[in-house]
Amino acid sequence: TKTKQPDNHPYLFKKIAHRGAAGYCPENTFAAFDQAIAMGADYLELDIQLTKDKQMVVIHDPTIDRTTNGKGRVKDYTFAELQKFDAGSWFSQEFKNERVPLFKDVLARYLHRVGLLIEFKKPSSNEGIEKKLAEELIKLPLDQFDLQHIIVQSFDLESLMRMHAHLPQIPIGLLINYPLHKQEIIRFSNQVQYLNPKWSMVTPKLLKAIHDEGMHSFIWTVNTPREFNKVKGYPIDGIVTNDLDLFQQEKG
Ligand code: G3P
Ligand code: CA
Numbered sequence: 001t002k003t004k005q006p007d008n009h010p011y012l013f014k015k016i017a018h019r020g021a022a023g024y025c026p027e028n029t030f031a032a033f034d035q036a037i038a039m040g041a042d043y044l045e046l047d048i049q050l051t052k053d054k055q056m057v058v059i060h061d062p063t064i065d066r067t068t069n070g071k072g073r074v075k076d077y078t079f080a081e082l083q084k085f086d087a088g089s090w091f092s093q094e095f096k097n098e099r100v101p102l103f104k105d106v107l108a109r110y111l112h113r114v115g116l117l118i119e120f121k122k123p124s125s126n127e128g129i130e131k132k133l134a135e136e137l138i139k140l141p142l143d144q145f146d147l148q149h150i151i152v153q154s155f156d157l158e159s160l161m162r163m164h165a166h167l168p169q170i171p172i173g174l175l176i177n178y179p180l181h182k183q184e185i186i187r188f189s190n191q192v193q194y195l196n197p198k199w200s201m202v203t204p205k206l207l208k209a210i211h212d213e214g215m216h217s218f219i220w221t222v223n224t225p226r227e228f229n230k231v232k233g234y235p236i237d238g239i240v241t242n243d244l245d246l247f248q249q250e251k252g
Contacts, residue, residue, distance in 0.1 A: 014238030115149030
């Protein structure tokens with residue numbers, strides 16, 4: 001997939017579909033991922049957690065209450081049990097056949113086609129997920145595209161360090177939602193390849209400091225034209241958004 005690069009934009013400016021095309025389809029489902037690709041996504045952002053039988057599934061919340069017609073914690077259901085729930089009707093009836101996807105099926109469907117920005121969601125309550133992900137990835141025929149376009153991110157640096165220890169060739173990114181000082185940026189640059197701050201705290205100065213230390217930066221989650229217009233001229237490597245159509249307005 002080609003990124004539509006604004007004129008003279010100095011950085012990568014990748015289009016990253018938050019939980020798939022979450023503005024158009026139920027988040028973290030095949031419908032949302034297919035739609036994101038149809039809308040020109042460079043990366044699918046998705047969240048992974050473990051079921052009771054230690055399968056990696058793609059879901060954001062620790063419970064299934066908001067995004068399925070069931071109730072309870074993800075980790076209290078086996079994958080087979082989870083499949084009984086409808087993960088689409090909460091968004092719109094037309095998606096009633098969507099289910100919580102198995103991460104391995106997402107990989108099989110999208111690998112080599114689009115980048116994957118995989119987030120460990122609450123790694124402290126998904127013990128062992130780093131090893132699981134590494135084991136899943138290592139058995140695949142990862143080509144050069146994949147190795148640059150599979151990125152693992154988390155708010156939890158220790159979890160990322162564990163991932164790195166298992167599979168150092170996969171880039172890792174730290175999600176940040178608090179003000180950063182130069183010293184921290186320098187320290188993180190020894191540990192991660194991406195520093196991914198919340199969009200509202202991003203300034204050109206912060207981005208320069210991140211780039212000066214040799215890291216990239218994806219910012220999240222930019223969902224309105226006003227937000228997009230504020231950051232579009234900044235030296236960013238990618239924007240995570242529910243609405244990939246924001247990039248279409250990028251005409252000068
Ligand atoms: O890509 C960053 C973003 O997904 C982090 O927030 O809550 O949507 O997972 P959240
Ligand atoms: Ca996420």
